[in-house]
Amino acid sequence: MGIEDYSGSRLSITRVEEPVKTARLLLCLVAFAFAVPEAAAKAEELVRFESVPVKLSPFRIRKARELGEILPQPQGTPLLGYLFRPEGDGPFPAIVVMHGCDHLRSSVRELWPRRLVRWGYVVLVVDSFTTRNLADTCRSHLPARAFDAYGALDFLSKSGFVDAQRVALMGFAAGGTTTLDATKIEGYEQLMERKFRAAIAYYPACDADRGDPTVPTLIMTGERDNWSRAERCQKRLARLSDNAPPVELNVYKGVYHNFDAPEFMVGRRVLGHIEKYNPDAAAKSMRSVYAFLRKYLAN
Numbered sequence: 020m021g022i023e024d025y026s027g028s029r030l031s032i033t034r035v036e037e038p039v040k041t042a043r044l045l046l047c048l049v050a051f052a053f054a055v056p057e058a059a060a061k062a063e064e065l066v067r068f069e070s071v072p073v074k075l076s077p078f079r080i081r082k083a084r085e086l087g088e089i090l091p092q093p094q095g096t097p098l099l100g101y102l103f104r105p106e107g108d109g110p111f112p113a114i115v116v117m118h119g120c121d122h123l124r125s126s127v128r129e130l131w132p133r134r135l136v137r138w139g140y141v142v143l144v145v146d147s148f149t150t151r152n153l154a155d156t157c158r159s160h161l162p163a164r165a166f167d168a169y170g171a172l173d174f175l176s177k178s179g180f181v182d183a184q185r186v187a188l189m190g191f192a193a194g195g196t197t198t199l200d201a202t203k204i205e206g207y208e209q210l211m212e213r214k215f216r217a218a219i220a221y222y223p224a225c226d227a228d229r230g231d232p233t234v235p236t237l238i239m240t241g242e243r244d245n246w247s248r249a250e251r252c253q254k255r256l257a258r259l260s261d262n263a264p265p266v267e268l269n270v271y272k273g274v275y276h277n278f279d280a281p282e283f284m285v286g287r288r289v290l291g292h293i294e295k296y297n298p299d300a301a302a303k304s305m306r307s308v309y310a311f312l313r314k315y316l317a318n
Contacts, residue, residue, distance in 0.1 A: 071173065242274055
């Protein structure tokens, strides 16, 4: 395995070469599975909460006053979520998980939450589509999803078994893009009372002009992913200010979109983009997530 690592005080860009020997891969996966301590988990629970209401702008409020208009109070969107938690009273650190444009595939809906619970985290998987009667948004955009993420944060913060100061936001594909949007400077976060502690984005659509993040951030993508292009994430990191929180970008050589999702064991082409599972890159990314959460959600 060859690694090129470019590190500074605030950012790290790593290109990871993929080995081809299956035996080494299986040993790696087995070793990692048994190296991480596991916590007992409670049964999954379907929960209901609301997105954070979109606040009225000062201009809109002022115009309403001038016209004698009574504005209705902003309302949040009713949402569903899937709650996973370790046994015990807590308070536990927690992860809010945002799905991609294809909705709740099994790795996001089941595999990742159960893995994170074994590591000792409460997990709330946000379903942004069901209550909006959406099947997918792969050909469109749903800008309100950052408000969904903060609604989930509010819900967990009031639960009694979550440490509200230790909650990370984690997203996949379009959910990863939402994660970056929800934690950028002068973005949605400035409107919110509660804040996330850290952010993890799997193969997001990076924007070179998105600006600094507000929290430590881990971004992972494949070198051959032409949906979430690595070079755009590299350009964003190159434009970070000297005061930006730490940002880690891992680019996996020879790897496509959805590389962590076993349901794409047989690759497929969607809207001109290849989606294919890569078990070696998946295992490496799991270790990165584990280490990142241990570092930034510690007491």
